[in-house]
Amino acid sequence: MTTSFSLHTLLAAALLGAAGLVMAHGNVTPQEVDTGDLPELGDEVRSQNPFREGNEYGKHNAQAVTVGESAYAGNCAGCHGIRAMSGGLTPDLRELTEWDDEYYVTRVLNGTDRGMPAWKKTLDQNAIWAIRTYVESLPKPE
Ligand code: HEC
Numbered sequence: 001m002t003t004s005f006s007l008h009t010l011l012a013a014a015l016l017g018a019a020g021l022v023m024a025h026g027n028v029t030p031q032e033v034d035t036g037d038l039p040e041l042g043d044e045v046r047s048q049n050p051f052r053e054g055n056e057y058g059k060h061n062a063q064a065v066t067v068g069e070s071a072y073a074g075n076c077a078g079c080h081g082i083r084a085m086s087g088g089l090t091p092d093l094r095e096l097t098e099w100d101d102e103y104y105v106t107r108v109l110n111g112t113d114r115g116m117p118a119w120k121k122t123l124d125q126n127a128i129w130a131i132r133t134y135v136e137s138l139p140k141p142e
Contacts, residue, residue: 030122031074033130035067041125045109047102051133061133068134071127075119084135090115093135104132 039057041050050057051064072084079090086092096104108128111118119128 030119031071033067033071033074033123033127035071035124035126035130036063038063038067038126038130041129043125045105046125046129047105049098049101049129049132049136051129052098052136064130064133065137066134067127068130068132071123072131072134075123076131079115084138085141092141094138094141096135098136101132105129 038051038060048055051061052058053061057064072080073082076093077083080086080093081090084093105125105128107116108123108131109118109120123131
C-alpha cells in the first residue's frame with residue numbers, strides 16, 4: 001500500500017517539477033500594464049507607432065515613454081536587458097528603426113519559435129507601442 005502511495009507522490013512530484021521547469025525556462029510572468037489615459041488604440045493592429053512625434057498621437061509621446069518604461073521593465077527587461085542593453089543574448093531593440101514598426105508589432109504579438117514569447121494575450125496595443133516609444137527614447141547603442 002505504502003508503495004503505491006509513494007509512487008503516486010513521486011509521480012506527482014515529477015509532474016510538478018516538469019511544470020516548474022517549463023515555467024522557469026525563459027519565461028517571465030507578464031506584468032499588467034496601466035496605460036493611463038493614453039488614447040485607446042483598439043484591436044486593429046497598426047503598422048506604425050502612433051505615439052511617435054509627428055504621427056497620429058505624437059503629442060502623447062512623453063506620456064507613452066513613461067508608460068512604456070514600466071511596461072518594458074516588467075515584461076521585457078528580463079530578456080532584453082535594463083534600458084534595452086541586451087548584452088548580445090537577445091536582439092538589441094534599440095537597433096530597430098522607424099521602418100521596422102510592422103516587424104516589431106508582429107514579433108511582439110506573435111513571438112517566435114526561438115525564444116521570444118507572444119504577447120497578444122497579455123499586452124494590448126497601447127502597451128506594445130508605449131514600449132516601442134520608450135525604447136526609441138533611449139540613446140542608441142554605440
Ligand atoms: C523570455 C525572454 C524574452 C522576453 C521576456 C521578451 N523577449 Fe523579445 N525576444 C527574445 C528572443 C530570444 C528574441 C529573438 C527571437 C528570434 O531570433 O527569433 C526576441 C526578439 C524580439 C524582437 C525582434 C527583434 C529583432 O531585432 O529581430 C522584438 C521586437 C522583441 N523581442 C520585443 C520584445 C518586447 C517588446 C518584449 C516585452 C513585451 C519582449 N521582447 C520580451 C526573448 C524575449
